[in-house]
Amino acid sequence: MTTYFPVFLELSGRAVLIVGGGPVAWEKVESLKSTGAEITILSPTISLQIQGEVDAGRLVWIEKAFEPADVIPYFMIVAATDDPATNAEVFQTGNALNRLTNSVDDPENCNFIMSAIVRQGPMQVAVSSSGCSPALAQQIRNRISDDLLTPEVGRLGEFLGQWRPAVKSSLGSYKHRQGFWARVLASDVPALLNINETEAGEAMTRGLRWAEEHPECLLCGRHELGFDCGETT
Ligand SMILES: C[C@@]1(CC(=O)O)c2cc3[nH]c(cc4nc(cc5[nH]c(cc(n2)[C@H]1CCC(=O)O)[C@@](C)(CC(=O)O)[C@@H]5CCC(=O)O)C(CC(=O)O)=C4CCC(=O)O)c(CCC(=O)O)c3CC(=O)O
Ligand SMILES: NC(=O)C1=CN([C@@H]2O[C@H](COP(=O)(O)OP(=O)(O)OC[C@H]3O[C@@H](n4cnc5c(N)ncnc54)[C@H](O)[C@@H]3O)[C@@H](O)[C@H]2O)C=CC1
Numbered sequence: 315m316t317t318y319f320p321v322f323l324e325l326s327g328r329a330v331l332i333v334g335g336g337p338v339a340w341e342k343v344e345s346l347k348s349t350g351a352e353i354t355i356l357s358p359t360i361s362l363q364i365q366g367e368v369d370a371g372r373l374v375w376i377e378k379a380f381e382p383a384d385v386i387p388y389f390m391i392v393a394a395t396d397d398p399a400t401n402a403e404v405f406q407t408g409n410a411l412n413r414l415t416n417s418v419d420d421p422e423n424c425n426f427i428m429s430a431i432v433r434q435g436p437m438q439v440a441v442s443s444s445g446c447s448p449a450l451a452q453q454i455r456n457r458i459s460d461d462l463l464t465p466e467v468g469r470l471g472e473f474l475g476q477w478r479p480a481v482k483s484s485l486g487s488y489k490h491r492q493g494f495w496a497r498v499l500a501s502d503v504p505a506l507l508n509i510n511e512t513e514a515g516e517a518m519t520r521g522l523r524w525a526e527e528h529p530e531c532l533l534c535g536r537h538e539l540g541f542d543c544g545e546t547t
Pocket of ligand 1: 345416417418419420421424426427428429430431441442443444445446447448449450451452
């Protein structure tokens with residue numbers, strides 16, 4: 315079994331090529347469009363949905379059958395035609411040029427594979443079965459989406475992200491910031507945020523002021539925001 319390495323790609327403004335214009339190509343457009351990638355569809359025919367995006371100026375359509383030189387300008391290439399030989403050729407050309415290349419449903423002809431994704435604000439979980447069972451990856455994703463990655467978690471991620479620059483500039487070392495964030499997550503801030511964002515903000519302000527005044531307490535064994543462990547620096 316292949317051990318795949320998970321990463322989160324910055325695709326904003328990057329050129330992505332999808333070869334093929336049917337329902338499967340459309341699925342790829344749907345999962346890529348929120349990334350800000352500049353998507354081109356290369357195919358002699360396209361579905362009505364894809365045509366709609368082309369008409370709205372959100373997609374570029376190159377109306378032709380695939381030829382190897384087509385891959386050159388692209389950072390990422392996805393082969394989604396109904397012809398396995400074409401999909402394999404797309405992979406071989408893209409891979410030879412060290413492009414990220416995926417051929418749908420054809421793990422032998424991929425240098426990366428797609429995952430089952432759930433997004434909530436800045437939080438994102440991508441599940442893979444390494445090609446063993448996409449259906450299981452999908453089921454696990456649905457369980458995570460139903461039980462764990464709730465809209466509240468998405469809002470918490472966004473809220474903590476807003477505090478990150480202030481925490482970075484106020485607390486002197488990585489260890490102190492690590493201790494601070496562990497205490498914030500164990501505190502009532504996450505629950506408070508669901509009730510009243512202003513109060514959650516006030517609790518963060520108090521917590522950060524305490525942390526600035528008691529940096530030594532961020533390194534002690536007790537994981538409570540505002541707990542004065544009595545040690546002095
Ligand atoms: C290797 C990989 C390469 C790649 O495509 O990147 C690949 C390969 C294959 N898929 C097949 C089948 C199915 N794929 C799905 C669904 C998804 N497949 C996805 C990814 C991947 N599929 C990569 C591995 C990911 C991993 O293992 O975790 C998902 C997660 C993401 C996406 O496609 O974007 C997306 C869910 C998206 C979502 O819900 O969000 C379903 C379920 C359904 O359709 O309802 C079925 C039927 C049930 C089943 O077979 O499990 C077959 C057999 C074809 C046949 O039997 O004819 C092969 C080929 C083979 O196994 O040889
Ligand atoms: N339809 C489905 O639900 C699923 C399909 N798949 C796989 O994905 C493949 C594609 O599926 P669909 O989008 O439904 O197929 P489709 O037959 O609706 O569309 C195929 C597209 O590829 C284009 N194409 C064909 N040869 C080409 C070439 N040489 N160069 C550029 N474009 C070319 C066609 O013009 C068409 O737009 C299937 O063959 C299958 O292997 C996998 C899972 C589900």
